[in-house]
Every structure is written in structure tokens, then in C-alpha cells.
Amino acid sequence: MKINVGIDLGTTYSAVATFSKELGRVQVLKNGYGKDCTPSVICIDHGNIMVGEDAKEEQKSGNVNTAAFYKSMMGDPNWSAYIDGREYSAEELSGLYLAHLIQDVKESNHVDIDGAVITVPAYFNDKQREATIRAGKKAGLKVLKIINEPTSAIIAYGLTGGKEKNVLVYDLGGGTFDVTVAHVSGTRIDVLATNGNHQLGGKDWDETLLNQVKEQFYSEYGVSIEDHEEDLKELQVKCEEAKKLLSSVASTVITIQCDGYLGKYTVTREEFDDQTYSLLYETILLIKSCFDEISEARNRPFGWKDIDEVVLVGGSTRMPQVKDMILKEYGRPPITKDINVDTIVATGAAMQAELCVSNTITLTVAGPAAGAAKTGGAAPSSPITLTIRNSDIQDITAHSLGMLALASDEKSYINSIIIRKNSKVNETFSREYTFAGQKLQVYVLQGEARDPYECDIIGAYSITGMPKNNKNKIKVNFLYNSNGVVEVNACLSDGTVLSATREKTNETLSEIIARLEREKKEAEEEAKRRSKIEIMLMIDTSGSMSGDRIVEARRAAKEFVKALDLKHSFISVISFADASQYKCKWENKEWSLNSAIDSVNVNDVGYCNAETPIQNNYKKFSRDCSRVIVILTDGYWDDQQTEERAATAAKADGIIIYGIGIGDADEAFLERISSGKGKKVDLSELTATFKEVATSIATEVGGNTLR
Template sequence: MTEIKPLIGIDLGTSNSLVGVFENGQPRLIENAYGNKLTPSAIAMDEDEQILIGQAALELRASGRDVLTSFKRLMGTSKPLKLGDRSFSAVELSSLILRSLKQDAEHALQCEIDEAVITVPAYFNDIQRQATISAAELAGLKVSRLINEPTAAALAYGLGQSDDSCFLIFDLGGGTFDVSIVELFDGVIEVRASAGDNYLGGDDFVQLIMKQYWKKNASIFGYNETTIPYDVEIALKAKAQYCLHVLSKQTSTQLNFKWNDHEATFEISQDDLTNWAEPLLLRLRRPLERALRDARILPKQVDQIIMVGGATRIPAVRKLVTKLFGRFPSTSVQPDEAIVRGACIQAGLKAKDQSLKEVVLTDVCPFSLGIAVGDEGQFSPILERNIVIPASKVNTYTAMNKGQREIVVQIYQGEHRLCRENVSLGSLTVPLPPNDDYLSIDVRFSYNPNGILDVDVDVPATGEKLQKVVVNHQSVMSAEDVEKARLQLQSLKIHPRDNLMNKSLLLRAERLYSERTGDLRYQIGDRTERFNQILNQQDERQIREARQYFEAFLNEVEDLSLFEEY
């Protein structure tokens, strides 16, 4: 009889990662070689060119040696990261963390592990999700399921709840921010909406402390430039991270830093950090409003706010949430462990654990999916963000010219009005029969919980049907790429539109377009197009008049703030 190998759950975090398993009816978190549940997502190389992972890597920061952290933010990009004389991709570095977690699990469970449920930020796009799968393959793991981080936290929180309720998951980790609105009823955990920011987290608060310290003390260390030298930055970051940790418990602290026989001390209070962090706090507010708006829920209708992720310990963050919702967030969930516990529960569900037979989980697609239309490649959403998955919807499109012999269906993912600012997922060429008319096609998008998009195109004039399963091949490592990586791991006249006010309004309109859905989104797109047309005429009087009306319209849109209604 073949032995059934355990299915593990992994929280692959920006700052720290965790692993666990579902056994005896509950999640069990697995400790690493240091006896800690948290494994820092850090990679370094010592003087003997040996790779150090986790806490050992962090120990090298004070020496100024290269220590790679926060590489999760670069998942899905081709940016190389150097360690000594070698270059690594974020996928390769993440695979080293995953391999380390796999080994910890194998040691604790005394058996081989080859499959895992891995969490990803809800706002990760398709390329970033595929990169995570590639990292797992490099680490010798098959991904049984990618689960959104706030969804995992909702699972961990909702498992022991019996009363129907609506709760908000506020997930602020080291490098990413996610928020999800979740409803619990009759044993069903339903994600209503998700929003977030893939480039906002605790690291940004650490950078604020470093920037303020260096601004005051650079001259003491013999530097005049505002940019912190790389070797100094590595060492200073460790001190700044510690100060941020202390400020989560105390009202003030000191950042004392010594470098090349020079030393300077910097006093920091919670109020100082709150003042410096105002732009970051504003960025936290916007996804909150978007998620509530998409879920059609007012803040007063949220029963509980569940805060997960280490950065939620920052007092300014907790004060922001308390002020916006008029109540204190729940402290029933350990911030660092909620996500991995949810991953373990999902692993138990996949393994059909009997103790979880009554749990039903539904999720949403966090991004809009659609195609390019018109000469400028405008985005036409077919499946709008936060639609419950699995989902399927069909739209009809008509050829732009009489007698057109083919239509190229270009598939995109994102929220921008123009496709060039969204993520390209592929294309499908649809041949049309000889004709003297404007023929149409029906385009159906079907999206499943595993993140697979099926595109079906029907040509009514001929009855022909075409199908494409969308995978962005640029983001997927081929078998050769995986094997190669595995071996490496083993060895300026100014146009009126450039006017500052005009540009500011256009950027604001694009942001509001991405934040809204439905009719309001189309109104914003239409007004933006009309304003662009007037800018192209280069008539200053018309531009001034149009700008006045355009700004008033955007103000009306912006004033539809759920928090102000509340």
C-alpha cells in the first residue's frame, strides 16, 4: 500500500515565512532548525561562498555584506539580484526559502514532502502567481493550490466561529498589503471582495526611519548625499527594523548606529513615525475603501476587523483602522501565524480531512479580465474584479471595418483604462468569412479557483468556435529553464497635456477608473477620453473650460467615500 504523504501549508512572506500541516483536527506549525516558527525570508553568502538562509543570513547585516531580503516584491520580474559574484532571480531566491521550509517539514514529520498549499497576496497578478509556482518547482514541490493570503486568514479565523457575521481581513505584511471583506453564514466562508497594494508593507515604514536618520546624521559619517550607500544601508536597516519593533510596544526609542568608527544616536517617538508615515497611511485607506465599495458594504456593517501580518502591530496602523471603523480591531488571531494556519486548513480540505467536511470556502477573482478594443487599445472588462469564482461571462464584439477578415482578441488583466498599462495574458486570432458587413463575435471568459482562464470565441456567421487556455508564457519557466536554474542553484516643444494640472487630472482619473466598477467606471473613461480630445486641439481657452468641468466631475466621484458616508 502506497504511503500517503502529508500535504503541507506554506506562508511565503516578504519578511518571514512559515510552514505547517493539518493534523488531529487542527493546524500544527513546524519549527525550523533554530526552534522558531518564523523563518526570515533572507538569503546571504558568507566568506566561504556558502549560502545562508533565514536568521543566519540576517546576522551578516551588521558587517555590510550583501543580504537579500524583500525579494518577494520582485516576483514576476526579471531583475537580477547579486550575491557576491553571482546573480539570482526572485524566483530562485524564493525557491531557496521554500526548500528550507520543505526540509524543516520533512525533519519534523519524518517523511518526504512533495506537495504544498502556498499563500500569495490577493493582489498578485497572473505573472507573479506563475513565478511562485516556478519557485515551488525549483524547490521540489508541486503546488496543490495557491490561496490568497487574506482568504487563508479568513479560513483560520472563521473555522471556530458559529455565528453569522461579516468581517474584514486587514493583512499588512513586510512588503504587501491586502484587504478582504468576508461573510460567514451556515458554515460557508464567502470572500465578497479583495483589494490591495503589492508594494506597501512594513518595509516602507522601516525605510522612513532610515531616511529620517540619514537626513540628520549623514555628515557625521562623512557623507553629504541624501542616498544611503548600499553597504551602510544593509547595516542601518537592521537597526531601523528593531526600532520599528520597539515602537510597537513603547512610545519612544533610540536608533544608535555605528559605522567606521563614527556613531550617532537618533530619538524617535510613535508620534514622529505617524507624522512621517502620513502618505503610507493614505495608501492603506484606499484599498479599504475599494474593497468595501466593491462588496457594497458600509464600514458600520462590518462586525469585526481581523488584523494579520507583522506590520499591523505598528500603532499608527492600528489607530488608522480604529478611527475609520469606530472600534478596536480583534486581537483573537496571532498576526504572524493566521495566514499559515489558513494554508494548513486549506491543505486539510484538499486532503479531505473528516474534521473539515462541513467547511465551504468561496473566493473571488481580485483582478478584472478583459480584451483590447478600439484603435487605442482601450480595456473592455469581461469579468470584473471581485466576481465570485468559478465565473463565466460572455460579451459580444463587432469588427471595426466592413469586410474585415479577422479579429485579434488581445487578452489583458488589470484595472487601467488602457490595455498597455495592464498585464498582457495572450492573444487569439479569429478568422472571419468573406463578407461585406460588420461581423461580430461572442467572447466568453471562464475563470476557475486555480487561476486558469478559458477563453471561448464563437463566430455566429459561421458557427465556428475557438478556444484558448490562457497562460502567459513569458512568466512561466520552461522545463529547460527550471533545469538550468536548478543546476545554478546547485553550483522634450511642450504640448498642453504636459501642463502640470492637466497631467495631474489625467493621473487622478486613471486612479479613480481603476478603483470604480460598472457604470461609474465607464463614465470616468468617457470623460477622460473627451478631455484628452480637447487637449489634442491645443486651444488653451477650451482646455481651461474643460479642465474646470473635468475636475468638478472627479471631485464628485472622489466624494463618494464610504468612510465619509459613515
């Protein structure tokens, strides 16, 4: 039989459960040892893989080829464990662990497993969620969904069909802490706020004991247990056991055997509670910031008084200090009856798995009166059935999503927030950009800070496929999908879908920012370069230009100069016939240009058109600017072929050529040497034509970009 399961992939213990349609409730699937929970420990010894109890035994006996607590390192490219002769990432270890756990559960329960919902701490970021999905796939599972552990606990605990209530889930596991506040009404769950620390859990309480006895051993024998890896592994397990004992007894003894010495140290609950208060206090602060966030969103105070029920989840909530703290802060004890802190997360995940495949589940629960009985109300009533839809569960995101953007001072980069923390998942948020290029790059960040260095960079997205040479209006859409994983897509304002691909990059944030700064500087320099224009104004002064033609040519040239933006335009006036003669070079004062134009005379350089002015002058431009040649001629040139070849080369080099003809000019030749259309006009239109060319230079060549 193929079943779908919920998996609580815990830092220290994992559990697998499935929803039974027949029974209308969840069944926890036991492991080969008949236990609900399996230690999240893996041992790889000479290629032989062991997980769970067997691996924990190996860890206890000091086998260095064991790994534990790798969950909090999920998605961290800089972390690996060296086991059995090679490095393993947390994702690989989780994948191997899951594969073996599932195999064990399958064999022990005589079932075949198809799909799985895997739980993650609500505070897991994008990278950690994606790594968890990949680990599930590596284990051969069809990953139906990734769900937040506290939300999962609320699904399992809260859906009683009863009246409206605000539930606070305090989830302190082995390696992570999450606090989540949700509004539950009948079969509907709306998560209001979530906070956490994915590096805070029971292991930190273990470590406090470890540090204490380790120091005592060192001061007694001068031996550092850190130097003895096998003994250290063993001591870690002993400290966890002692911590668990301290939940029910006032004191216990931890023994250390190392380097031939034996140390026995008594640890007391009172001392332990004192030493770990700062850890507990951190959880109180995170609860308070949850309340603050809800207050801010509602614009009215929200606090302990608004909480109807506190639910404890996670093995570490067995420590009396947790219950004492809740009692002190809340004024009432937390709900503990009917809740199995170890399996409640897997139970909710199993319900979610069934919701994923069937969209609804029918649950048999104790009647609402029984719910009240949990808090000391009326007597239990007979069981009722509840129908829950997938859409009844609305989760939120634990991290704000932003993008790397230039600050308004244009000097520094910030995290410009697009989706605020505690926003609903599956809701799209958009940003619009006017963009002229062909590739828009968006760097997506996760975190609350304005300073991008305090955030996680989760991806570089390239948006391409926009039409060329256009100021496109691009809408970029950002979304946290139902797995809490970020999705980015883009379209044009008319709805045309653009391609948005996540680029594989190993660049760090500081490398990205350094590159963006470099690119920005280059673009500014390019704009500056492009804003300078050099123009060669070539006027035919062969014999045929005498009379009205040269007079009109001078008038048109002066109007041309007047219409130009002389702040950025530098002009050489060239008289040509059988040779070229510069009347001025790269001049930008109007009076000086006018006097150069006045000095343009027929027969300056011969009587005929033997000159090829483009060929002989186009290499005399500066390189770092826009370059334009404007030629006025009234006749055929002797060597059109050479000139055409030169014009082709000049244009290929980026030089823009305007050919203007009057009188007997060869229009077809002008067409061939010009960049756009060559033009032959009546003498009376010459001034207007030159003015048009000046306007065209300003708009097409971009000489006014700096203004």
C-alpha cells in the first residue's frame, strides 16, 4: 500500500506519521526499535551507513565517523562534516539519513511511501528550505510540501472546531527555537507572527553542562578533552542524558574518562537553571518581538493577555525552567495534556500531506466541550468529525524579502524591502522599473536590516527577453510560495512574460557590490564620453559653389552652429575641393566658429572635386566621444569609390555621416556614404535642412545627456 507521510526532520530526533482516512486520525509510524522518534544521527563507517539508534550508539562509543546536529547547517555552503574519508554537506547527510529512515519505517510498518511533507523551523530561510527539499528528493521522496514546524503543531493541536482563539506555540527542540502566534477559528488557521533562532536549542543547554564539567576536569587533571575527539563525542551524549535527568531530579553526576583519568562531577538543577537563564531569556525576547510585530500590524497593543492558549512543542520544553517561565510571564500554565511534544509536529505534517493530495481531510476529534476540558471546563462530549480544506491554513513568512538597491544618496547600497516579514505566503508583490537595457539583474535578499551585509543573499535573477532599443516598463513579481521558498518572475506592462532565471553565482555580497559600483562608474564614464560630440563640418568649395551657393552654405552653417549644444559640441570647419583645409579645429565658441565659416571661400583648395574628404580626415577624431561628419557638396567627386570605402569604414567605427547635396550633387552617392538617408535639397531649403541635422544630432547622438 502506498501512503503519504509527514516527516518531522528534527535536529536531534525525527518522526514519521501518516493520516489514516479510515480512522480519521494520524498514526505515528514506529521505527525498527518500535519507537516513535529516531535520533537524527548518521554514522558512515567504511561505506556502511547507519542511522538512528544504531548511529547514536556509535556516537556514544566515540566513533568519529558519526554526524549529528547537521540540520542547523542546512544550506550553508561553508559547512561540511569530514566522515569516513570525505566531506559531506548537511544536505547530503540529511538526504542519506532520510533515505535510511524511510526504508526502516517502510519495512517496520509494511508500507510503501510515496509523497512526504517535511517540516522545517519557521525561521528557516530560503536556502535552508531549498536544501531540505533537495535532501528529500535525494532520499527518493516526492516532496509534497515544506511546512513550518509550529504551523504543523497548530494543525495537529488546534483544529478542534471550537471557538476563536489565539494560540502561542513555543517550540524548543534540539537545535532550533520557534515561537509562533496563530489565530484559530473552527477549522481555520491564520498564522499572525513568527520569530525564532535556528541556532538555539537543547544542544546549547547540553553545551552549558559540557563546558562546566570540561573545565572542572581540566582544572583537576590539566587535560583538555577537546584534544580527545572520541571522549568528547561520548561526553556530549552523557551531558544530554544528564540534562534530561535534571528535568525530573534535582541533581545528577557526570563522569569523564579521558587520558587515563576519571572525573566525577555533580550537577544540580538549580545551578543548571542559573547557568542557562540567558538562553531561556533569549526565547522570552523572541516572544516579545512577536507581540510587538502583531501590535504594529494591528496598531493596538497585543500581549500575553491576548493569548488564549500556550502550547509547548519540542523535547526541550520538558525542562521545568520552560514551564516555570511561561507560568511567570503568562500567569497561567501552558497546555500539556493530550500533547505529545515529540510527535505533534509529525502529526500535523501527516495531516498536511493528506491535504496536499486530497485537498480536504475529515478528522475525528473530541467534541468542542472536550477542548474546553483541556483547560478545565466542561465534561468531554462524543467525538465529532471536522472537514478541513487546504485553503483553511494560511501561513506567513518569517523573513522580509528585499532587493539590493542603490540608496537615495546614490553612494551606498541598501536592502530595499519588498515583502515584509509576517506577510502571507502565496501573495505576489511587484515592483515596476523603466529600463532601457537587455538584461535586468535583481539581487534578492532575506532579512530585516536596511544594511544588506546583515541580510542573506538568496539569489541573483536575470530578467531578459525585452524588446530592443526601448525604454521598457518592466514589472518584477516576488512571491513566497507555499513552501516559503522565494519565486521571482517578470513581465512587460502589457503582460508579455519575460524570462527570469536564477543565476548560479558564487559571488559574495561584497563582490557583487564592488562589481555593481565598478559597472556604475563605467556607465557614468561612458555617458560622459558620449555627451561630448566632435563634428567635422565639410563644405565643398569647388568652383561650382561660387555665387549664391557659397553664400547660402555659410548662412546654413552658421544656423547649424547656433542650433547645436555648444557646451558639448566641438566643431572642425573644413573647406574641401581638390584637397582639405581646416578653417578651425574642435572649436565650440560661436563667434570663433562664425569667423571660421566666414573664411570658407570658393577655390580655397583648388577648383575641382579631386579630394576624398572622408578618407583623408575621418581618422583625425578623438576616440573618446561621439563623432559626426556633415558634408555639403554640389557636384560629382572624381573618386567616389575610395570615398565610399572610407565612409563604410568610418560608419563601422561608429562615426555618423550626414550627406547634404545641392545643385548637381549625386544623390545616390550621398545615400551611400550617409548613415541615414542622404539628402539633396533646393538651395532655398539649405538652412532648414542644416537645422534639422542639428536637431537630429542632439536627439540621436545624445549630445545632451548631461543636461
